[in-house]
Amino acid sequence: MNEIEVLVNGEARRIAPTSLAGLLEALGLEPESLATAVNGSFVARGARGERRLADGDSVTIFRPIVGG
Numbered sequence: 001m002n003e004i005e006v007l008v009n010g011e012a013r014r015i016a017p018t019s020l021a022g023l024l025e026a027l028g029l030e031p032e033s034l035a036t037a038v039n040g041s042f043v044a045r046g047a048r049g050e051r052r053l054a055d056g057d058s059v060t061i062f063r064p065i066v067g068g
Contacts, residue, residue, distance in 0.1 A: 004055040009062075021048035023059065035064040 003014045008023070015023065020043055024031045036043045037060040043051050053059070 004053065004057075006053055006056070007058040009060060015053070018053060019049050020051040020053060020059065023053060024048065024061070027061075029061065033063060035062055036060065 002017070004017055005012055005014050006023075007013075008027070015026065018026070020036060020038060021031065024034070024036070031045065031048065036045075036048060038051060038053070039058050040060075
């Protein structure tokens with residue numbers, strides 16, 4: 001199986017080709033409490049399973065701040 005390299009919060013990682021949802025699962029993260037972006041574009045929670053990652057993608061994972 002070929003691996004791809006993606007940046008996750010600025011850190012290079014070699015992973016099997018997967019979706020954004022698969023990456024979050026592989027990292028052991030709780031996706032319900034996180035916001036995500038790929039290459040600077042927000043990816044909604046419901047779209048993560050459809051968003052396939054490609055070699056060279058930059059993934060940002062963060063906890064959103066709410067308040068007023």
